[in-house]
Amino acid sequence: xxxKKIEDVPAAQVQMEGAKNVTVRVLFGPDDNAPxxxxxxxxxxxxxxxxxxxxxxxxxxxxxxxxxxxxSQSEEVPLEIGHVxxxxxxxxxxxxxxxxxxxxxxxxFVPVQYQK
Amino acid sequence: xxxKKIEDVPAAQVQMEGAKNVTVRVLFGPDDNAPxxxxxxxxxxxxxxxxxxxxxxxxxxxxxxxxxxxxSQSEEVPLEIGHVxxxxxxxxxxxxxxxxxxxxxxxxFVPVQYQK
Numbered sequence: 001x002x003x004k005k006i007e008d009v010p011a012a013q014v015q016m017e018g019a020k021n022v023t024v025r026v027l028f029g030p031d032d033n034a035p036x037x038x039x040x041x042x043x044x045x046x047x048x049x050x051x052x053x054x055x056x057x058x059x060x061x062x063x064x065x066x067x068x069x070x071x072s073q074s075e076e077v078p079l080e081i082g083h084v085x086x087x088x089x090x091x092x093x094x095x096x097x098x099x100x101x102x103x104x105x106x107x108x109f110v111p112v113q114y115q116k
Numbered sequence: 117x118x119x120k121k122i123e124d125v126p127a128a129q130v131q132m133e134g135a136k137n138v139t140v141r142v143l144f145g146p147d148d149n150a151p152x153x154x155x156x157x158x159x160x161x162x163x164x165x166x167x168x169x170x171x172x173x174x175x176x177x178x179x180x181x182x183x184x185x186x187x188s189q190s191e192e193v194p195l196e197i198g199h200v201x202x203x204x205x206x207x208x209x210x211x212x213x214x215x216x217x218x219x220x221x222x223x224x225f226v227p228v229q230y231q232k
Contacts, residue, residue: 001186001209002202003193028176028202035174036227037153039200058151060144062178062223070117077119084155086118086144093117107178109225111152 002032006041014042014050018094021048027107029115038115042095044068044104049096057114059087061095066104068095079106118148122157130158130166134210137164143223145231154231158211160184160220165212173230175203177211182220184211195222 004027011023022044029038041064044050052071061070067080070087071094078098079085087093097104120143127139138160145154157180160166168187177186179195186193186201187210194214195201203209213220 001188001191001193001204001207003186003195004200006198006200027200032202033204034176034202035205037176037225039176039178039225060150060153060155060225062155070119072117075117077117079119082122084120084122084143086148086150088117088149089151091117109153109155109176 002028011043016051018051018053019049021045022050026115030112034112036112037109038112040108040110040115042106042108044095044097046097046099046101046103050094052092052094054090054092055114056089057111058089059085060109061085061087062107064105064107066102067098068104068106069098070095118144125157127159132167134167134169135165137161138166142231146228150228152228153225154228156224156226156231158222158224160211160213162213162215162217162219166210168208168210170206170208171230172205173227174205175201176225177201177203178223180221180223182213182215182218184220184222185214186211
């Protein structure tokens with residue numbers, strides 16, 4: 001078995017176009033021989049956001065700290081600790097941190113073949 | 117997209133042989149058309165534990181509340197908030213709550229075909 005402390009995993013800036021003030025830590029992925037799905041921790045700084053985009057795989061999301069707004073083409077849903085979200089494949093979405101001061105943290109799982 | 121509050125999802129007692137004082141909430145699974153993996157919230161009461169067993173698929177685990185001991189055939193590792201764990205396929209394991217008074221909560225993800 002493999003146990004990690006989230007804080008021990010290095011965070012990398014998300015460089016995708018449309019991302020602002022977001023870092024990612026790959027907690028379990030191909031390098032850990034995760035068989036089916038990858039676990040990533042995203043930290044979105046105050047005012048930051050992920051790209052508004054779609055892709056052919058799902059997200060399963062858990063908020064660990066702060067608040068994030070999950071945005072789709074038809075709605076905006078605030079998520080905080082105690083909420084979980086499933087974004088189906090091919091649905092346009094992003095996550096943004098509406099706070100002026102607090103970072104937000106969320107786990108986001110994807111099928112492992114899409115975790116580079 | 118599909119958003120849930122963990123508390124709104126009903127908890128069911130885990131009836132498997134070897135489980136003691138454990139409930140499960142299926143947050144995302146086959147009924148939600150989760151494509152690849154299922155998200156479940158396990159609550160282990162003080163002194164409770166899951167069965168010590170193995171199966172041909174992995175677990176990815178996140179502790180949300182309290183402390184759990186992840187037990188394998190060779191070691192016992194305490195997990196608390198900030199820890200994540202990957203139990204590979206076919207590795208014997210269980211989770212137990214060592215507290216006399218506090219419940220423990222953890223998310224446990226599995227490939228969706230194994231979520232009944």
